[in-house]
Amino acid sequence: MDFLQETEKYIGSKCPPEADISGLVGYSQDIKNGDVCMPCFKLAKALHASPVAIADGFKSRMTDLPSFILKAESVNGYLNIFFDREALSRSVLEFTLGRGEKFAPMPSNGETICIDYSSVNIAKPFHIGHLSTTVIGGSLYRIFKFLGYNAVGINHLGDYGTQFGKLITAYFKWGEGEPTMDSLLELYVRFHKEAEKDESLNDEARMWFKKIEDGDSVALSIFEKFKEITLKEVGKVYDRLGIKFDSYDGESFYNDKLAPVVEELKQKNLLVKSDGAMVVPLDEYGMPPCLILKSDGASLYATRDLACAIYRKKHYDFKKNLYVVAYQQNLHFNQVFKVLELMGYKWASDCVHVPFGMVSIEGAGSLSTRSGNVVKLADVIDKAVEKTKEIIAEKNPDLKDADKTAEDIGVGAVVFGALSGSRIKDIVFSLDKALNFDGETGPYLQYTHARCCSILAKARASGKVNYGELVDDESFALIRRLNTFDDTVKAAAERYEPSILSRYLIDLAQEFNKFYIGHRIISDDLSAMNARLMLTEAVKNTLRSGMELILLRAPEKM
Numbered sequence: 001m002d003f004l005q006e007t008e009k010y011i012g013s014k015c016p017p018e019a020d021i022s023g024l025v026g027y028s029q030d031i032k033n034g035d036v037c038m039p040c041f042k043l044a045k046a047l048h049a050s051p052v053a054i055a056d057g058f059k060s061r062m063t064d065l066p067s068f069i070l071k072a073e074s075v076n077g078y079l080n081i082f083f084d085r086e087a088l089s090r091s092v093l094e095f096t097l098g099r100g101e102k103f104a105p106m107p108s109n110g111e112t113i114c115i116d117y118s119s120v121n122i123a124k125p126f127h128i129g130h131l132s133t134t135v136i137g138g139s140l141y142r143i144f145k146f147l148g149y150n151a152v153g154i155n156h157l158g159d160y161g162t163q164f165g166k167l168i169t170a171y172f173k174w175g176e177g178e179p180t181m182d183s184l185l186e187l188y189v190r191f192h193k194e195a196e197k198d199e200s201l202n203d204e205a206r207m208w209f210k211k212i213e214d215g216d217s218v219a220l221s222i223f224e225k226f227k228e229i230t231l232k233e234v235g236k237v238y239d240r241l242g243i244k245f246d247s248y249d250g251e252s253f254y255n256d257k258l259a260p261v262v263e264e265l266k267q268k269n270l271l272v273k274s275d276g277a278m279v280v281p282l283d284e285y286g287m288p289p290c291l292i293l294k295s296d297g298a299s300l301y302a303t304r305d306l307a308c309a310i311y312r313k314k315h316y317d318f319k320k321n322l323y324v325v326a327y328q329q330n331l332h333f334n335q336v337f338k339v340l341e342l343m344g345y346k347w348a349s350d351c352v353h354v355p356f357g358m359v360s361i362e363g364a365g366s367l368s369t370r371s372g373n374v375v376k377l378a379d380v381i382d383k384a385v386e387k388t389k390e391i392i393a394e395k396n397p398d399l400k401d402a403d404k405t406a407e408d409i410g411v412g413a414v415v416f417g418a419l420s421g422s423r424i425k426d427i428v429f430s431l432d433k434a435l436n437f438d439g440e441t442g443p444y445l446q447y448t449h450a451r452c453c454s455i456l457a458k459a460r461a462s463g464k465v466n467y468g469e470l471v472d473d474e475s476f477a478l479i480r481r482l483n484t485f486d487d488t489v490k491a492a493a494e495r496y497e498p499s500i501l502s503r504y505l506i507d508l509a510q511e512f513n514k515f516y517i518g519h520r521i522i523s524d525d526l527s528a529m530n531a532r533l534m535l536t537e538a539v540k541n542t543l544r545s546g547m548e549l550i551l552l553r554a555p556e557k558m
């Protein structure tokens, strides 16, 4: 139950009809003023009475307190509510511990959410610019699954375009041996250099691209090879991050689904010829026209996204169709969604662009690759893991499985770096900050979880629990926090914002550490120990379950 909401409901039932208390009830800053309080100043006008008289009135009408409220007081125009903390601790802990170590997902609600994320480009390095889409999408995927949705993770591969004709040309001219991601990038760079001198290279590239389109077996087999190499490389990173997809249908998947869309646009009188190209004008909606076909008849990024959205609706019948893509593509998605709407698709409003800001790395110099300013995601993770190994060697040299733990922590630091702040903000990522075990970081969450584990390795709660031991402010802060886990996950899903859950977990960890410092958990006072161990276990399980939803692994020792 939501303590605040229930309290508001109860107070509301005592409110004269001419006033409205919504939004007035909140948690008290100072616990002396009750767990929850309502200032009555804003009600004075509607009720033609002084705040003091209003608070008195509420108090005197509250004769049938619900079981979770112990008492109400009227003090200087405030209505202060004191909870029956013992009863609430019991109900929250019984519920939380009943969910086990790893909370099971909620029962299926039968609704499908498509999530387009990571969506890498073939033969291009998997660089730091892909971090946010990969982990925000990957986290939303887990969050929606946890909430009982049928989440479909889609990697909309960038596997179509003239650049692949260029690559094949370069590969035949200068390629040596088995191509690798690095050699492909070099070939691509070289092509552009040489093509400045030799125009005919571009003709050759066009020819190869046409061959891919026509399904020529040589062209396709080389292209498939590029694809395979790329997917192998990104697959390694996905495995380390714990990222999964249900589909790799990318741009080229829609090759044979474009003509019907163009036809439909024509029939609906939406297509207009402009400088030889075919476009859907959108000036009425304050946007430049959406390009559908180039003058040579070739399709565009938007054409494919139109076909793709229509396909997803037919194939998955989504409730929501999310695109976790950088804000640089705002215009693109606004155009595509608008065209879908103009085509008469009501579900266009269920398509959502989930934008995010840019990631850059502090002191990235050492991480840039030869061919330009690209910082590879794998290199950043490697560096984080390497630094973690140094920290472990210094702080806990006897740790068993140190390499595995360093991997969990290093990856966690990078992942949390991209999931901790509101997604629309640009991030300047600093490895040192991300690895600070005392900061608001992934490793801090992991450390707090491991701390809970090490306490529970010494002793476990058993027998009857006296919940009266958990009514102090530090314990009850934890109870309050534990109680809002599900609502927090729902809020993160509703706003497509995993950082809401990240924030919650940091708050929970900080409150736990405050409790840990303020109270002896393992002691001779068996009644207090038992109750505190119980609370520790509930915190541990909640941390672990929540961390999983933001892609953090939870080692038991570190």
Ligand code: ARG
Pocket (backbone or CB within 6 Å): 116, 119, 120, 121, 156, 157, 158, 305, 308, 323, 325
């Ligand atoms: N491959 C694109 C890029 O790297 C992102 C694709 C996003 N998804 C989509 N359906 N347009 O910019």
